[in-house]
Amino acid sequence: MSIKEKHSDLIKAEALRLGFLSCGISKADFLAEEAPRLEKWLRNNANGEMQYMENHFDKRLDPRLLVDDAKSVISLTLNYYPEEQQTSDTFKISKYAYGQDYHHVIKGKLKQLQEFISEEIGEVGGRAFVDSAPVLDKAWAAKSGLGWIGKHSNLLTQKTGSFYFIAELIVDLDLTYDHPVTDHCGTCTACIDACPTQAIVQPYVVDGSKCISYFTIELKNEIPQEFQGKFDDWAFGCDVCQDVCPWNRFSKPHQEPLFNPHPDLLSLTKKDWEEITEDVFRKVFQKSAVKRTKFSGLKRNIDFLK
Numbered sequence: 687m688s689i690k691e692k693h694s695d696l697i698k699a700e701a702l703r704l705g706f707l708s709c710g711i712s713k714a715d716f717l718a719e720e721a722p723r724l725e726k727w728l729r730n731n732a733n734g735e736m737q738y739m740e741n742h743f744d745k746r747l748d749p750r751l752l753v754d755d756a757k758s759v760i761s762l763t764l765n766y767y768p769e770e771q772q773t774s775d776t777f778k779i780s781k782y783a784y785g786q787d788y789h790h791v792i793k794g795k796l797k798q799l800q801e802f803i804s805e806e807i808g809e810v811g812g813r814a815f816v817d818s819a820p821v822l823d824k825a826w827a828a829k830s831g832l833g834w835i836g837k838h839s840n841l842l843t844q845k846t847g848s849f850y851f852i853a854e855l856i857v858d859l860d861l862t863y864d865h866p867v868t869d870h871c872g873t874c875t876a877c878i879d880a881c882p883t884q885a886i887v888q889p890y891v892v893d894g895s896k897c898i899s900y901f902t903i904e905l906k907n908e909i910p911q912e913f914q915g916k917f918d919d920w921a922f923g924c925d926v927c928q929d930v931c932p933w934n935r936f937s938k939p940h941q942e943p944l945f946n947p948h949p950d951l952l953s954l955t956k957k958d959w960e961e962i963t964e965d966v967f968r969k970v971f972q973k974s975a976v977k978r979t980k981f982s983g984l985k986r987n988i989d990f991l992k
């Protein structure tokens with residue numbers, strides 16, 4: 687076994703020990719296939735007000751511009767599929783936001799992985815990224831064999847579905863590289879057919895500016911009236927395209943206590959949501975990613991659903 691193989695195996699084993707669902711590795715290189723796709727997506731204004739998507743265009747496509755002497759991109763996934771879910775007759779928040787903000791949880795684990803690498807392998811330079819501006823995380827995860835990018839544009843696998851976060855460590859260490867897996871969407875169009883706002887404009891292309899996740903989380907202004915009545919009770923994010931995906935029948939509950947919801951969250955009725963006060967908001971979403979919308983943003987979303 688070569689030293690690169692040995693290091694790669696060590697890193698992957700430690701990632702799983704830390705609770706990551708999967709770990710795959712790619713050479714830190716220019717994302718040649720993604721470049722024209724990203725350019726077209728931006729040209730069609732599919733990023734809506736998500737200005738940050740236009741920034742760092744070159745860095746997004748080449749990790750060597752982000753991290754000095756970058757050699758490898760280590761992609762990791764972390765399951766967030768909850769054991770218990772909200773009932774169907776209430777205003778809904780995306781499952782990824784039930785528990786504590788994933789940024790903190792994942793950063794903690796990535797730090798541990800970096801420490802492990804330093805201890806076991808030696809001085810390795812690198813940077814950790816969690817859903818942070820300039821990394822095309824799904825593209826790297828797919829390149830590293832952690833799943834394929836489905837028609838709903840999320841990463842998924844046959845065994846674990848798609849309810850997981852993606853993060854990366856970009857390091858200046860040569861490792862052995864994984865290969866993409868086969869796309870198993872086949873003739874299925876369940877996600878396209880079920881999307882409440884027809885945001886999946888063609889297979890594999892989501893118009894971000896029509897997506898409920900964008901409206902309820904990213905959009906700062908009023909939600910356009912033409913979408914009134916189309917949100918299917920989603921108040922923060924939207925899981926419809928993932929909920930209907932046949933491969934998510936195989937999702938298994940996560941084992942991360944920090945992702946468990948606040949005890950009051952699952953029992954909130956529509957009436958509770960409509961009457962939510964800032965105090966309740968602070969209590970229930972104290973450490974959750976829902977805080978991103980602030981109280982005023984969540985209120986705007988709920989008022990839009992009434």
Ligand code: SF4
Pocket residue numbers: 838880881882883884885886892896897898899923924925926927928
């Ligand atoms: S998250 Fe919801 S609105 Fe966005 S593409 Fe999926 S189903 Fe459509």
Ligand code: SF4
Pocket residue numbers: 836837838842870871872874875876877878927930931932933
């Ligand atoms: S719902 Fe069907 S088309 Fe959509 S991602 Fe899942 S398998 Fe692919």
